[in-house]
Amino acid sequence: MTKVIKVENLSKVYYLGGAKxxxxxxTLVGFVRKPYRKSKKDKLLALQDVSFEVNDGETLGIVxxxxxxxxxxxxxxxxxxxxxxxxxxxxxxxxxxLEVGTGFHxxxxxxxxxxxxxxxxxxxxxxxxxxxxxxxxxxxxEKFLDTPVKHYSSGMYMRLAFSIAAHLEPEILIxxxxxxxxxxxxxxKCLSKMRDVSQSGRTILFVxxxxxxxxxxxxxxxxxxxxxxxxxxxxxxxxxxxLSSSWGMTAERFFEIGKNSPESEFVRLEKVRIxxxxxxxxxxxxxxxxxxxxxxxxxxxxxKILLPNFQIYNQGRVHLFTIQDVSNEWKRQPxxxxxxxxTAWIPGNLMAEGSFFVNVAMVTYLPIMNVHFxxxxxxxxxxxxxxxxxxxxxxxxxxxxxxxxxxxDWETSFKW
Amino acid sequence: MSxxxxxxxxxxxxxxxxxxxxxxxxxxxxxxxxFWSYRELLYFLTWRDVKxxxxxxxxxxxxxxxxxxxxxxxxxxxxxxxxxxxxxQISYPLFALSGLLIWLYVNNSVTLxxxxxxxxxxxxTKIYFPRLIVPTAATFxxxxxxxxxxxxxxxxxxxxxxxxxxxxxLAPLFVVLAILLAISFGTLFSALNVRFRDVKFALPFFxxxxxxxSPIFYPSDILPEKWRVAFALNPLTGILxxxxxxxxxxxxxxxxxxxxxxxxxxxxxxSFFVFKRxxxxxxxLI
Numbered sequence: 001m002t003k004v005i006k007v008e009n010l011s012k013v014y015y016l017g018g019a020k021x022x023x024x025x026x027t028l029v030g031f032v033r034k035p036y037r038k039s040k041k042d043k044l045l046a047l048q049d050v051s052f053e054v055n056d057g058e059t060l061g062i063v064x065x066x067x068x069x070x071x072x073x074x075x076x077x078x079x080x081x082x083x084x085x086x087x088x089x090x091x092x093x094x095x096x097x098l099e100v101g102t103g104f105h106x107x108x109x110x111x112x113x114x115x116x117x118x119x120x121x122x123x124x125x126x127x128x129x130x131x132x133x134x135x136x137x138x139x140x141x142e143k144f145l146d147t148p149v150k151h152y153s154s155g156m157y158m159r160l161a162f163s164i165a166a167h168l169e170p171e172i173l174i175x176x177x178x179x180x181x182x183x184x185x186x187x188x189k190c191l192s193k194m195r196d197v198s199q200s201g202r203t204i205l206f207v208x209x210x211x212x213x214x215x216x217x218x219x220x221x222x223x224x225x226x227x228x229x230x231x232x233x234x235x236x237x238x239x240x241x242x243l244s245s246s247w248g249m250t251a252e253r254f255f256e257i258g259k260n261s262p263e264s265e266f267v268r269l270e271k272v273r274i275x276x277x278x279x280x281x282x283x284x285x286x287x288x289x290x291x292x293x294x295x296x297x298x299x300x301x302x303x304k305i306l307l308p309n310f311q312i313y314n315q316g317r318v319h320l321f322t323i324q325d326v327s328n329e330w331k332r333q334p335x336x337x338x339x340x341x342x343t344a345w346i347p348g349n350l351m352a353e354g355s356f357f358v359n360v361a362m363v364t365y366l367p368i369m370n371v372h373f374x375x376x377x378x379x380x381x382x383x384x385x386x387x388x389x390x391x392x393x394x395x396x397x398x399x400x401x402x403x404x405x406x407x408x409d410w411e412t413s414f415k416w
Numbered sequence: 417m418s419x420x421x422x423x424x425x426x427x428x429x430x431x432x433x434x435x436x437x438x439x440x441x442x443x444x445x446x447x448x449x450x451f452w453s454y455r456e457l458l459y460f461l462t463w464r465d466v467k468x469x470x471x472x473x474x475x476x477x478x479x480x481x482x483x484x485x486x487x488x489x490x491x492x493x494x495x496x497x498x499x500x501x502x503x504x505q506i507s508y509p510l511f512a513l514s515g516l517l518i519w520l521y522v523n524n525s526v527t528l529x530x531x532x533x534x535x536x537x538x539x540x541t542k543i544y545f546p547r548l549i550v551p552t553a554a555t556f557x558x559x560x561x562x563x564x565x566x567x568x569x570x571x572x573x574x575x576x577x578x579x580x581x582x583x584x585x586l587a588p589l590f591v592v593l594a595i596l597l598a599i600s601f602g603t604l605f606s607a608l609n610v611r612f613r614d615v616k617f618a619l620p621f622f623x624x625x626x627x628x629x630s631p632i633f634y635p636s637d638i639l640p641e642k643w644r645v646a647f648a649l650n651p652l653t654g655i656l657x658x659x660x661x662x663x664x665x666x667x668x669x670x671x672x673x674x675x676x677x678x679x680x681x682x683x684x685x686x687s688f689f690v691f692k693r694x695x696x697x698x699x700x701l702i
Contacts, residue, residue: 077437078543080540082439082440084439086439087437088436088437089434089435090435091433092433096543098542098543099542102539103539103543105464107468112464112467116460116463119456119459119460119461120457120543120545122545
């Protein structure tokens with residue numbers, strides 16, 4: 001086994017807000033010495049000391065939450081941006097696919113875009129010509145080859161774009177989340193094409209939020225959180241660990257009294273956390289398991305009816321639903337002074353896969369309605385559908401639309 | 417290495433070649449070899465810019481001809497009616513068109529190139545390639561227009577019965593110099609534009625002033641002798657002088673031509689230095 005990719009202590013710092021130079025002279029002097037020297041203040045460690053190796057023919061999955069550093073890592077390995085420190089070595093041709101259809105031009109026809117996009121992806125003209133018919137057939141756009149792509153449906157556009165990329169023949173293929181597009185049948189085709197590529201002995205780095213795709217395509221995986229590698233090993237182990245841990249998720253939030261705690265004269269929020277069914281803090285959940293949202297708050301004056309209220313949003317900021325304490329025990333029962341812990345249980349098999357945010361409010365309805373506070377996006381959590389066959393997904397492996405994914409009862413009877 | 421033997425052709429390193437990724441460092445040499453290995457991308461980006469420019473226009477590529485022809489007509493009306501340049505050896509439309517053809521190429525190329533990186537954000541942030549390809553392609557895409565207006569110029573020369581001399585063989589050298597000048601300013605402004613979007617607003621003024629300071633629609637000998645040296649600091653002075661002399665068979669002003677060569681190469685050096693210096697941060701800044 002030869003090592004095809006060797007990454008050593010890779011770090012990347014982003015400076016937010018940009019440099020503030022005092023004068024044009026400073027800018028010029030600073031430029032000659034070191035361009036863009038930035039203030040030490042607003043820096044973001046996108047990657048910290050990341051090291052790993054990939055052998056020839058391996059398919060490495062990279063998992064992690066949004067902002068964990070996956071895209072930065074791929075950008076560095078694709079040479080789009082430079083690391084702040086550390087080195088990496090890649091052996092052989094590198095093809096990177098961070099986006100499907102990079103450089104497509106709407107005014108150009110499908111045929112023209114095949115050549116343009118192929119060149120952008122690093123294919124020689126002879127290589128494109130050799131694969132041309134196959135690309136067209138794979139994308140199923142024969143009839144529209146000479147139509148400007150601006151008249152394509154989004155499905156056709158994506159099919160063409162992926163088809164070109166799928167015919168890249170590098171030794172190392174870097175793929176970011178590109179399977180999250182296109183229609184279902186085509187996605188299956190893409191996944192199997194990816195598998196063909198990996199079985200033909202090429203090395204693949206594959207980033208996805210789709211854990212089932214990771215486990216099916218990759219043999220090894222690493223997990224990133226806050227720019228650091230927090231898990232590495234076989235793809236199934238890493239995915240299992242990822243789903244059961246809360247790497248980098250703000251699944252738990254504490255508030256400091258008098259500083260940032262949401263409060264009124266009657267009640268103050270102290271802590272909110274997302275738990276698994278056993279009550280342990282957990283930010284990544286299996287779609288089948290129930291999820292607890294737990295709020296700890298202190299009642300400052302006795303005698304008010306105080307009801308916790310949680311609003312659940314998905315990543316697209318769609319308000320999915322609101323839940324509040326309607327239990328007979330507390331619905332109309334004033335609370336005495338003291339500390340309370342309330343937990344709402346969201347049943348398993350309810351929401352679709354993705355990331356979710358929780359707003360936490362405290363309300364009184366009787367005798368008059370009063371919102372004591374409403375803290376926005378206090379905690380977040382992820383739900384993953386792990387393709388076990390016993391979820392609403394069944395045996396289907398592609399992208400499933402819809403914000404909810406309830407597991408419902410079915411009745412089918414045989415008529416004649 | 418693999419079952420489906422990957423084709424040997426490709427832009428990226430050969431299968432046995434190693435790509436080393438390191439923190440940004442000042443390297444003295446420009447990676448010409450890498451730039452050369454990406455020549456097909458340069459070709460396709462140029463081709464794209466040419467194809468797209470006149471899409472969905474009613475008269476298409478005719479615009480490339482109309483721009484210099486109409487401007488020449490306007491200048492001819494103004495300068496043959498109201499202000500005559502007595503020193504001209506050739507008829508004014510020839511003089512104006514020959515100047516405009518070079519100027520419009522430089523003007524349009526610098527404008528297109530300066531917006532090229534920002535206009536191709538999706539490429540710069542998603543794919544690796546030598547960034548210099550982008551402004552260079554923008555500059556090359558104007559060559560079609562230049563060639564078309566050159567045809568018009570030749571037609572006009574036949575119409576006016578200009579005698580061709582062997583000097584015309586030198587004309588391409590001055591065109592190449594103009595191209596290098598356009599690439600230099602184009603790359604410089606494209607890099608600065610990534611960081612300072614002020615370029616977008618300042619550039620039109622710069623180009624306008626430059627146009628008036630260049631002997632495009634007036635001959636440089638209308639200026640007093642003492643100003644000639646200062647005028648030669650504008651590389652376009654020498655380029656235009658040399659281009660016209662080789663096309664119409666006049667005498668060469670070697671002082672301004674020499675100055676143009678030195679200045680253009682110096683500018684190219686500065687521009688590539690600045691570009692190279694800023695290149696590594698394009699994807700993070702754009």
